[in-house]
Amino acid sequence: MDLLYYDANGHDRRLEPDEVNCVALTESSLLWLNGEAEGLAGLDPPHPLRNALACAARVPDNVRVYQEFYHLAIPVLPPSGEAISAQLVLLVGDHWLVSMGPPDATDFADLISRDVGETMKGNLSGTTLAAALLAEHFGRFHQHISAIDAEIDKVEQRTLTGKEGRSTLSVLTVLRRRTARMRGVLSDLRPIVTSLIRPDFLPEMTAEDREHLRHLEASFEKLSDEIVRLRETVVGSFELYATQIAQNTNRLLKALTILTLGIGLIGAGAGIMGMNFKLDWFDHGVSAFVPVVVTMAALFLVTVILALDAYRRD
Numbered sequence: 001m002d003l004l005y006y007d008a009n010g011h012d013r014r015l016e017p018d019e020v021n022c023v024a025l026t027e028s029s030l031l032w033l034n035g036e037a038e039g040l041a042g043l044d045p046p047h048p049l050r051n052a053l054a055c056a057a058r059v060p061d062n063v064r065v066y067q068e069f070y071h072l073a074i075p076v077l078p079p080s081g082e083a084i085s086a087q088l089v090l091l092v093g094d095h096w097l098v099s100m101g102p103p104d105a106t107d108f109a110d111l112i113s114r115d116v117g118e119t120m121k122g123n124l125s126g127t128t129l130a131a132a133l134l135a136e137h138f139g140r141f142h143q144h145i146s147a148i149d150a151e152i153d154k155v156e157q158r159t160l161t162g163k164e165g166r167s168t169l170s171v172l173t174v175l176r177r178r179t180a181r182m183r184g185v186l187s188d189l190r191p192i193v194t195s196l197i198r199p200d201f202l203p204e205m206t207a208e209d210r211e212h213l214r215h216l217e218a219s220f221e222k223l224s225d226e227i228v229r230l231r232e233t234v235v236g237s238f239e240l241y242a243t244q245i246a247q248n249t250n251r252l253l254k255a256l257t258i259l260t261l262g263i264g265l266i267g268a269g270a271g272i273m274g275m276n277f278k279l280d281w282f283d284h285g286v287s288a289f290v291p292v293v294v295t296m297a298a299l300f301l302v303t304v305i306l307a308l309d310a311y312r313r314d
Contacts, residue, residue, distance in 0.1 A: 001035030002112060003043075008122030012115070020045045029122045031096040032129060034106050037089075040098065052091040052098060059089060063195040065202065069093040069126075074192055075185045076137040077144060078104040088137070090130050097126040099133060111136050127202075127209040131216045141223050144182060145230050148175050152237050159237075159244050168241055176234050183227055186220075193220045255307040262303025266296050 003015040008028040015023065021044045023031055033040055033049070040053060048068045055071055063072045073089045088105040091098040099106055111132070115121070121129075155171055195201060197210075197217045 001039045002032070002106075002108065004032045004034070004112070006030040006032070006119060006121035006124070008120045010122075012119055012121065017043055025095045027095070029095055030124050030126070030129060032099070033097070034099045034108060036102065036106065037100045040100050046096075048093050049091075049096055049098060052093065056089055056091060056098070056100060059087070062191055063201070070202070072192055074134065074137070075188045076101075076105050077140045077182070077185060078107075088133075090133070092126040092130045094126060097129045097133075108133065108136065125206070125209055127205065128212050131209075131212045134216055135219060138219055138223050141182060141186075142226070144178065145226055148178060148230060149233070151175055152233055155237055156240060159241050172234065172238055172241060176238070179227070179231050179234050183231065186224055186227055189220065190224075193217055258307040259303055262299060262306070265303075266299055269296065 001017075003017065003020055004012070005015050005023050006012045006029060010029075020031075020033070023029070023046070025031060025046060025048075031046075031049070033043070033045065037056060040056075043053075044050075045053065052066075052069050052071070055066065059073045060071055063070055065071075070092050071090070072092075073087050076086055076088045078086065086102045086105040088099060088101040091100075099108075151171065152175065155168055155175075158168060193216065196213050
């Protein structure tokens with residue numbers, strides 16, 4: 001659990017649970033409570049936050065605006081691993097913000113550790129900090145996209161060198177599933193981002209806060225384009241794999257055709273020699289049998305060499 005108090009005219013500090021109710025919410029301060037719902041429920045925060053926490057259990061489908069704050073819940077991705085989303089609940093006031101959810105959703109350790117010494121974050125509003133948290137989660141999308149791109153490069157390299165193996169299709173299936181999950185999370189995010197930039201959303205909002213939300217919406221659209229590009233890349237990898245498999249199949253069929261032709265000639269020769277007619281050559285015994293067997297073996301060997309050459313040459 002992170003209990004952070006930023007004061008542009010004083011000192012930024014991490015609060016103890018019993019200090020949360022003692023801080024002053026001023027124009028130059030910002031209070032951020034971040035953690036799991038169970039831990040935050042045991043706090044005794046200032047008045048506006050107390051009312052907000054009481055509403056936290058009622059998770060809205062979209063943005064819900066109250067008199068002193070607004071409430072929204074967004075699906076977010078973990079920093080790494082499978083692209084399985086968790087839900088981050090945000091309660092946003094003028095000079096305070098409450099973010100709650102499971103550990104994957106409220107893991108802002110990197111964001112917090114970037115601040116060294118005193119900062120001017122106390123001059124930020126709750127809306128600006130909320131936009132920063134959303135941007136941080138958008139960055140996680142890019143981490144997942146980069147990881148999938150790296151896997152696709154490996155798969156395509158193996159496919160183009162003829163080393164695709166049996167696991168390639170399984171890998172592509174997993175990448176396709178991860179991409180579909182990210183598309184689903186973005187689809188759930190779109191109505192929330194759209195609501196935040198509506199002209200009738202908090203008419204009293206400052207121009208600076210509204211500008212931050214517009215930048216957030218632009219980042220969201222770029223992210224949507226990246227997901228579309230990623231999906232096309234994964235589909236293209238499937239097509240490349242299918243083309244390579246089809247080409248390998250054609251090479252194999254060509255080799256098998258040559259091999260079948262050679263074996264057919266050997267069989268035809270054996271069939272002719274096994275027909276019920278009398279030739280003086282059959283009376284030579286072993287001296288006639290050995291050349292026949294050697295000839296058939298040589299013909300079979302030549303057929304195998306031609307088939308392998310046809311398979312390797314294409």
